[in-house]
Amino acid sequence: MLQVEDLHAGYGTSEVLTGTALTVKQGTLVALIGANGAGKTTTMRAISGGLKPSRGRVVLDGQEVQGLDASRIARLGLAHAPEGRKVFGPLSVEDNLLLGAYGRLPRFFGFRAKAQADLDRVYELFPHLRDRARQAAGTLSGGEQQMLAIGRALMARPKVMLLDEPSMGLAPVIVQEVFRIIRRLKEEGITLLLVEQFAKSALEVADYAYVMERGRIAVEGTPAELSRNERVIAAYLG
Amino acid sequence: MDPSIIGQMAVSGALMGLVYALIAYGFQLTYATSKSINFGQGELVMVSAFFSLTLTNLGLPYWLMVPGGLLFGALMGLVVERAGVRLALEQKGEGWILLTIIIGLFFFSAAENIWGRDDRPFPTPISADPIHVLGVDVTRLELSVAVGVFAIMGLVELFKRRTLLGKAFEAVSADRDAAELMGISATRTVMLSYGLSGSVAALAGILVSPITTVGPTMASALILKAFAVAVVAGLDSGFGVVLIGMFLGALESLASFYLGSGWREAPGLVLLILALALRPTGVFGKATIRKV
Numbered sequence: 402m403l404q405v406e407d408l409h410a411g412y413g414t415s416e417v418l419t420g421t422a423l424t425v426k427q428g429t430l431v432a433l434i435g436a437n438g439a440g441k442t443t444t445m446r447a448i449s450g451g452l453k454p455s456r457g458r459v460v461l462d463g464q465e466v467q468g469l470d471a472s473r474i475a476r477l478g479l480a481h482a483p484e485g486r487k488v489f490g491p492l493s494v495e496d497n498l499l500l501g502a503y504g505r506l507p508r509f510f511g512f513r514a515k516a517q518a519d520l521d522r523v524y525e526l527f528p529h530l531r532d533r534a535r536q537a538a539g540t541l542s543g544g545e546q547q548m549l550a551i552g553r554a555l556m557a558r559p560k561v562m563l564l565d566e567p568s569m570g571l572a573p574v575i576v577q578e579v580f581r582i583i584r585r586l587k588e589e590g591i592t593l594l595l596v597e598q599f600a601k602s603a604l605e606v607a608d609y610a611y612v613m614e615r616g617r618i619a620v621e622g623t624p625a626e627l628s629r630n631e632r633v634i635a636a637y638l639g
Numbered sequence: 640m641d642p643s644i645i646g647q648m649a650v651s652g653a654l655m656g657l658v659y660a661l662i663a664y665g666f667q668l669t670y671a672t673s674k675s676i677n678f679g680q681g682e683l684v685m686v687s688a689f690f691s692l693t694l695t696n697l698g699l700p701y702w703l704m705v706p707g708g709l710l711f712g713a714l715m716g717l718v719v720e721r722a723g724v725r726l727a728l729e730q731k732g733e734g735w736i737l738l739t740i741i742i743g744l745f746f747f748s749a750a751e752n753i754w755g756r757d758d759r760p761f762p763t764p765i766s767a768d769p770i771h772v773l774g775v776d777v778t779r780l781e782l783s784v785a786v787g788v789f790a791i792m793g794l795v796e797l798f799k800r801r802t803l804l805g806k807a808f809e810a811v812s813a814d815r816d817a818a819e820l821m822g823i824s825a826t827r828t829v830m831l832s833y834g835l836s837g838s839v840a841a842l843a844g845i846l847v848s849p850i851t852t853v854g855p856t857m858a859s860a861l862i863l864k865a866f867a868v869a870v871v872a873g874l875d876s877g878f879g880v881v882l883i884g885m886f887l888g889a890l891e892s893l894a895s896f897y898l899g900s901g902w903r904e905a906p907g908l909v910l911l912i913l914a915l916a917l918r919p920t921g922v923f924g925k926a927t928i929r930k931v
Contacts, residue, residue, distance in 0.1 A: 451816055475822035487817035489810045496806050504822035508804040557822070 402427040402592045403448070403479075403561045408457035408467075410447040417443040419616040420457070423594075425561060430583070430593040432603040432624075434637055435613030441596045442484050444613070445565045448594075449481040450474040462560050476504040480559035484566045484596075486550040490539025494530055497538045497549055498523055501556030516556065523552040526582065544575035551582060555591075562586070565596045580606060600637040604628065612637065647775045648896050649889040654781040656888020657788040658847045662865035663872065663880040664792055665839040669720075670874040671812040672825075672832040673728055675735045677719050679743020680840055681862030686746045687712040687837075688844030688853045689754045692761055701764050708845050709838040716837020718742070720830055728829070750855045758854035765849070780849055787846045791839060792877055808832065860904065864891075867911040 403425040411417045417440045425431045433441050446452040448459050450471030459467040466474045475481070480501070489497050499506070499516055506512040513520075524531035527548045533541060538549055547567055554562050564583070568576040580602050586593060587606060597603035604610055604624040612620040612633055620633055627633045662684060666676045677683065691708035699707065723742045727734035765783045769776035799805035810818040811828040819825055843861075844853075851857060868887055872879035887907055895903035 449820060451819065470824065470826075471816070471819035472822050472824040475820055481820045483817065483820060487814055487820075489813040489817065491813050492806065492809055496809075499803060500806055500810050500818075500821045500823070503803065503807060506803055508807075509802045512803040553821070 402462055403594065404458070404460040405444070405448060406458045406460075408444065408447055408454050408459065410443060410452050410454040410457075412452075416455070417616050418447060418454070421447075421613070421617055423611050423618060423621075425592055425594050426609075427592050428590045429608040430587045430595060430606055432600075432607035432610040433594060433596045433613060434598075434600040434603055434610060435619075436636070437598075439613040440616040441613055442565055443616075445481065445483070445563050445594075445596055449479055449563060451481075451483075475557070478557075478560035479563065480554035480557040480561070481563040482550040482554040482565065482567065484569065486543075486546045488538040488541070488546050488549050488553070490537065492538055493535050494538050494541070494549055495520070495534040497553050498530070498556050501553035502558075504557060519556050519558065523555055526555070526585065527552050544571050544578065547571065547575075547579060548582070551579075551586075555586075559591075561592045561594065563594045563596075566598060567595075568597065568599055568602075576602070604638075643774065644896075645893065648892045650775045650777060651781060652889040652892025653885035654777065654784050654888065655847075655850070655892070656864075656868075656884040656886065657784055657881065658843050658861065658884075659864040659868045659887060660880040660884025661788045661792070661839060661843045661846075662861060663869040663884065664795075664877055665836040665843070666865070666869045667874050667877065667880065668795070668836040668839065669724075669829070669832045672808065672815075673724065673829045675724050675728060676739075676874075677716075677723070677743075677833070677836065678736060678739040679719065679723075679741075679746060680836070680865070681858030682743035682746035682750075683712065683715050683719065683837060683840040684844040684847075684861065685853075685855060685858040686715060686750050687841030688761065688848045688857065689750055691841070691845050692759065692848070692853050693754075695762055705842075705845060708841045712837040712839070712841025712844075713834040714837070715746075716833040716835070716840070717830060719837070720833035724829070724833070725826070747855055754853075754855075756855060758852040758857070761848035761853050763849040767849075784846045784850070787842055788881075791842050792881070795835060795839070796877060804831075863904075863911075864907045867907045867914070871910055871914040 405421060405423045408418050408421040409416060421444050435441055447454045450469055454467050457467060458465055461477055461479055464477065466477060498520055499512060502516050502519055506515055529545055530549060530552055541549060567579050583606055595603055604627060607624050610624055610627055611618045620630060662680060665680055670676050687708055690711045691704050694704040694707045719739060719742055723738035724735045727738060766779045769778050799808055807823045808828055810823060811825050815825045864887060868880050868884045872883040887910060890906040891903050894906050
């Protein structure tokens with residue numbers, strides 16, 4: 402569903418990604434782990450178009466998307482819940498969710514009716530958000546904002562969803578809640594690429610995982626394989 | 640000092656001040672999406688007024704001329720965005736400041752060549768006879784300014800709150816990169832904001848011209864006041880510019896009546912200087928004033 406080949410990207414003259422390659426098959430959850438600064442978030446940004454790759458290919462559902470605008474890639478079926486959540490603070494929770502479905506809703510009138518089924522689904526998944534539907538997203542707690550960011554990405558009915566550090570800065574009990582949601586998404590058959598600092602938790606939910614080091618994939622395998630890899634254990638699971 | 644005269648002057652001035660508010664509102668629209676403004680906005684007001692005058696002279700009735708003028712303003716706004724703003728923003732530079740000034744100068748020269756240097760009257764079917772409202776005399780013409788300003792600002796605000804495209808506009812204002820991830824094209828949203836801003840400028844020209852006149856230099860005083868209003872009110876509160884605009888208009892009118900007409904321009908400048916002295920890093924300051 403999502404295939405990345407020989408991806409090079411960076412900021413200015415410094416190249417962060419030096420040939421990243423990964424594959425996310427339909428209906429699977431793939432985890433991308435690695436130390437801070439290894440290039441995980443940069444990989445996500447280069448896939449979703451926030452950063453233009455200088456070399457390499459990104460294939461989404463059979464179509465090459467590298468170099469396209471982020472908005473274009475999003476409309477082709479890639480939803481990216483970015484690091485730091487990036488909810489639209491001044492807008493209401495419900496408006497945030499509606500904008501998640503922007504690509505397939507009418508621009509002027511009748512968009513709410515058309516999105517109602519998706520809204521109900523997200524509210525069922527995150528009952529808190531229904532209670533706060535009219536509240537400005539910026540006033541939510543960190544955990545609620547993360548739920549909103551995931552819900553917003555779901556609204557797009559994406560072919561592939563990228564989740565970047567969904568547990569960042571959250572209390573342990575909320576982190577558990579986040580992973581419960583991720584499991585639920587996986588059960589619903591959503592294709593997911595997850596970047597996580599909690600390597601252990603990520604490997605518990607993932608079908609396949611990549612370990613990044615210095616801008617490229619150092620090790621890859623099923624969680625069972627990686628859990629036996631001494632290098633991985635020493636660096637990330639110890 | 641007769642209180643009824645003070646009231647009269649204040650109300651008349653405040654109604655004129657709404658024109659400053661409207662132009663400042665045009666700054667807010669583009670600043671919200673792109674953190675840039677058109678420094679040639681005054682010239683945009685002026686060419687749109689001239690174009691509307693031409694439509695009138697061609698025999699178009701007022702109610703058809705207005706949408707024609709707004710459309711022209713929107714087109715000119717798009718021209719400014721394409722020629723003066725987009726490339727500079729793509730390079731994350733401040734080049735738009737100079738470029739929009741240059742486009743304004745170009746509009747100015749074009750207007751002088753096409754329509755001449757003289758100030759001309761702007762015919763309108765709206766009567767200039769005073770009517771008595773709440774103890775003061777106002778003309779229908781002055782009231783039409785208020786109606787026009789509140790109508791277009793109301794419509795734009797309604798658009799932003801009630802339509803998905805409007806919410807997308809707000810999303811780009813809040814976080815451009817995140818909006819892109821939703822499938823919202825930031826480039827198109829910036830275009831939209833320049834188009835809207837152009838229409839708003841055109842309406843300001845259409846509303847004020849019958850009261851002042853139309854001429855190549857008509858906007859130079861207006862734009863200075865609009866800047867003052869934008870600096871004092873900040874670049875994100877539509878309510879703020881209306882309030883400050885009316886306040887400044889009233890102040891000017893009183894200054895010109897009691898101190899002499901030479902003092903008309905003083906309050907705007909004093910307000911501007913005070914705002915810069917007391918709030919040097921105001922909302923406006925960060926992106927522009929420090930770097931200009």
